[in-house]
Amino acid sequence: MAVKDKLKEELFPTIWCPGCGIGLIMTQLATVMDEIGLDERNTVIVTGIGCTGRMGAYMRFDSVYTLHGRTLPVAEAIKTVRPELNVIVVSGDGDTASIGGNHLLHSIRRNPNITVLCNNNEIYGLTGGQAGPTTPKGTNTVSSPAGTVASPVNLQGLVNTNPQAYYAKTTVYHQGQMRRAIKEAIDWPGFSFVDITSQCIENNGRRIGFPSANEMLMYFKKEYRQAPSAARHLEHHQLGIVKGSPEAAVPVAPTAGGDGHSAE
Numbered sequence: 001m002a003v004k005d006k007l008k009e010e011l012f013p014t015i016w017c018p019g020c021g022i023g024l025i026m027t028q029l030a031t032v033m034d035e036i037g038l039d040e041r042n043t044v045i046v047t048g049i050g051c052t053g054r055m056g057a058y059m060r061f062d063s064v065y066t067l068h069g070r071t072l073p074v075a076e077a078i079k080t081v082r083p084e085l086n087v088i089v090v091s092g093d094g095d096t097a098s099i100g101g102n103h104l105l106h107s108i109r110r111n112p113n114i115t116v117l118c119n120n121n122e123i124y125g126l127t128g129g130q131a132g133p134t135t136p137k138g139t140n141t142v143s144s145p146a147g148t149v150a151s152p153v154n155l156q157g158l159v160n161t162n163p164q165a166y167y168a169k170t171t172v173y174h175q176g177q178m179r180r181a182i183k184e185a186i187d188w189p190g191f192s193f194v195d196i197t198s199q200c201i202e203n204n205g206r207r208i209g210f211p212s213a214n215e216m217l218m219y220f221k222k223e224y225r226q227a228p229s230a231a232r233h234l235e236h237h238q239l240g241i242v243k244g245s246p247e248a249a250v251p252v253a254p255t256a257g258g259d260g261h262s263a264e
């Protein structure tokens, strides 16, 4: 098999704008799938609504194009009835953490063995550039022309409320690191989340001052730095992986004489 066999090239060009970061994620995901032998017999892709959600249509896999924000319950249901399948969710920041935010909280704590790739372009791309849950404070958007007033949601913090989960931060510029993170996340025996900073040049980038997608990529190159490998927490604009432990202690039901925690 080859990487291109994972893609429905007959449907190209894609619907995405020239310079959009989503295609870079799709290519790296297809590369990893080829490397580790994922195909339409052993893997299903679940996507949400938004520009990111169109990825399922371009990959040669069975995929479910769910309602907006509903990727995670659908993915968990598939994993429950077909545990032998690899279940990979591909979802935008808005889909994952705004309308899908409540599902995100509860998927994290249920710890299903699924992988989430979040295309974090820090905007509602499809609908024209409204502020989303990860939009940095002060950003000028269609829905906040004077700058957003709210702080962005802390995806790392949310995922790491589950000590058994896997969280990785990467960008579409750092393709080798992105591939490593996607591969490890798919291998992880529990909830895994890859938070991928990318560019929406059409409905965000130009408004905030980037003349082209390339300038956004160069910004990611300049701004993002690798965290020390032993880091247990990634600082702002640090790339890296924070692995929980599948054996980490989690609260368990109290028993007479017990302390309410599993043994460490």
Ligand SMILES: Cc1ncc(C[n+]2csc(CCOP(=O)(O)OP(=O)(O)O)c2C)c(N)n1
Binding pocket: 049, 050, 051, 052, 053, 068, 091, 092, 093, 094, 095, 096, 099, 119, 121, 123, 124, 125, 126, 127, 132, 200
């Ligand atoms: C129930 C519902 N509410 C709102 C919408 C409109 N809508 C479609 S996509 C979207 C946001 C997409 O943003 P994101 O998930 O970040 O994806 P992107 O387009 O940036 O890839 C919204 C609000 C919808 N389709 N369904």
Ligand code: SF4
Binding pocket: 015, 016, 017, 019, 020, 021, 022, 051, 052, 121, 125, 126, 199, 200, 201, 202, 203, 204
């Ligand atoms: S609107 Fe933004 S996120 Fe959507 S395809 Fe265009 S560049 Fe990509």
Ligand SMILES: [Mg+2]
Binding pocket: 050, 092, 093, 094, 119, 120, 121, 122, 123, 124, 125, 132
């Ligand atoms: Mg988005």
